[in-house]
Amino acid sequence: MKATECIRTRRSVRTFNGEPLRADDAQKIMAFAETAGNPYGLPITWELLDAKKTGLSSPVIVGEDTYIAGKMRRMPHAEEAFGYSFEQIVLFAESIGVGTTWIAGTMDRSAFEKAVSLETGEVMPCVSPLGYPAEKMSLRENMMRKGVKADSRFPFSDLFFDGSFDKPLPAERAGQWQIALEAVRLAPSAVNKQPWRAVVCGDRVHFYETRGKVRVNVDWDIQRIDIGIAMCHFALAAEECHIPVSFLLEDPGLAVPANTVYIATCAVG
Numbered sequence: 001m002k003a004t005e006c007i008r009t010r011r012s013v014r015t016f017n018g019e020p021l022r023a024d025d026a027q028k029i030m031a032f033a034e035t036a037g038n039p040y041g042l043p044i045t046w047e048l049l050d051a052k053k054t055g056l057s058s059p060v061i062v063g064e065d066t067y068i069a070g071k072m073r074r075m076p077h078a079e080e081a082f083g084y085s086f087e088q089i090v091l092f093a094e095s096i097g098v099g100t101t102w103i104a105g106t107m108d109r110s111a112f113e114k115a116v117s118l119e120t121g122e123v124m125p126c127v128s129p130l131g132y133p134a135e136k137m138s139l140r141e142n143m144m145r146k147g148v149k150a151d152s153r154f155p156f157s158d159l160f161f162d163g164s165f166d167k168p169l170p171a172e173r174a175g176q177w178q179i180a181l182e183a184v185r186l187a188p189s190a191v192n193k194q195p196w197r198a199v200v201c202g203d204r205v206h207f208y209e210t211r212g213k214v215r216v217n218v219d220w221d222i223q224r225i226d227i228g229i230a231m232c233h234f235a236l237a238a239e240e241c242h243i244p245v246s247f248l249l250e251d252p253g254l255a256v257p258a259n260t261v262y263i264a265t266c267a268v269g
């Protein structure tokens, strides 16, 4: 399955069919996780957690028996790096028929942190259940999806700009970046806030975070994880379009709207 296809078909799965994660799928996911790097080169340790043995659960998830969690040193760019790496695992799981849901808030955080033996100076930003989607979503899942309008995304030209923030970029004028930016648009985000913005300047695309009020009881910026996910989608889709890209930290100094901060630049080459 191509990355852009997984990006289009993936959705958060909160109702699983109760079948335990098959050993070969678990093995494939963990082998893939070892390869899921990020532009910051930050190492992340991945762990599979047996929900029953450890007593772990999430109030919004039913029918799961396994979670995956990642932990890393707390350091600058940890959030974007985590989003970038974890989303590759999420898309890989999708490609082999395993459902996931990014979870940062709706869990007993201290129980999960204990299960991964989180140490001082480390963070475990998110976890995800792993399993096989049930045929029918639970009532709660349906209601949650409606509550955050999970099936919709902002229009292309609300998110992406041509050279400066005062010039919206419609999809049909995005040229070589159209498919990669559309992959960003479809990305999952906490409470479906879609905080990514991008300004296209020729062969460079500058990514920004528009800061909203997503409250999770942690002392790091959850929306930076969303931007890491967006960067991952962008790079995977660009690669599929045979555009080699890499990320740099070179703020172009563009005028930005209120509450908007520069995150990273993606450049051809």
Ligand SMILES: Cc1cc2nc3c(=O)[nH]c(=O)nc-3n(C[C@H](O)[C@H](O)[C@H](O)COP(=O)(O)O)c2cc1C
Pocket: 010, 011, 012, 013, 060, 101, 102, 103, 104, 105, 106, 107, 126, 144, 148, 149, 150, 151, 187, 188, 189, 190, 191, 192, 222, 225, 226, 229
């Ligand atoms: C960083 C992050 C944290 C999230 N945390 C939660 C969570 O705690 N509980 C939950 O039910 N969904 C959570 N989600 C899932 C989002 O609500 C979901 O991705 C969004 O509504 C879009 O729906 P979709 O994933 O089905 O496309 C999170 C997503 C992201 C990216």
